[in-house]
Amino acid sequence: MHELSIAMGIVDGASEEAARLGAARIESVHLRLGQLSGVVKEALLFSYSLAAADTVLEGSRLEIEEIPAAIFCDSCKAERELPSIQNFSCFVCGQPSANVVRGRELTIVGLELGSEYAAAVG
């Protein structure tokens, strides 16, 4: 269970970005979460509100986009999603592959700014 420290990392990162943008209030933080990131979505959501308390992110939502893991199949020369998380092989030809091309993401990809800020700049 390390989702609280991950949540604190999200809050720190998003707070810095908010400051850079001059935003006083954030409605939501958009996160890409890979299937192989080692982070559990539910635990992260639970931890997020605790981590956001008393920061510029207090009361904001964490919007999580889950990214399925994918490998590159050398036989098909194509990216393939895994048949299951227990099977790192191509679902078309069956060739195993250790070349993971997606699924390790733990990335903040967007901030939804408070409407008063949007009004001020927009």
Next chain:
Amino acid sequence: MQPRLVEVRRNVLKQNDVLAAELRRLFTDAGVFATSLVSSPGTGKTELLEKTLARLMATSRVAALVGDLATANDAARLERSGAPVRQIITGTICHLEAQMVGDALVDWELAELDHLFIENVGNLVCPSSYDLGETLRVVLMSVTEGEDKPLKYPTIFNTADVAVITKMDLADAVEFDRDTARANIQAVRPGIEILEVSAKTGHGMEDWIRYLNSQTTAAAVAAA
């Protein structure tokens, strides 16, 4: 006026990744080969490491860091090998981070080492997210844990460079299904090398040491 979405791109573990990259450069410049060990609690990381340190000390300069939530018991065990050892007590944190490794190394002269081992906290989940700057990540599972361990924890097995099956001396007693275990490891990390050891009896230890030395040589050639 509707709220506005601004695109940003920021890796949540950026700080750890930056520190890990610095450590990796530090290790390469100093010519020290850094190996980390991850497994469940009780797989036998410390036992394997104690015997590994003792064997490598005949020909190399070795040291170890060991992470635990509480107690310095593992460091005390590893010190029996005669190698320099430092305990990292993580408190409530279930994994090591690059910062903790960097802090623990602060007054060590890395250039005087050939091998540095980093034993992570016993945990098959959280350590997978944190790069420690290691060159080789070893995942261990023991014959007593069940052949499906890799299927239950695919992420950590997938991030490893080599897998070691420990406590092979107990394999018959627990009716360990070697082929199934190996197939399960391969399913979640295709192509990975799998070694089988018993640190207690010494079975497989020669192969393990030979493997480590071959990796060290390969890294040295790559750096040169």
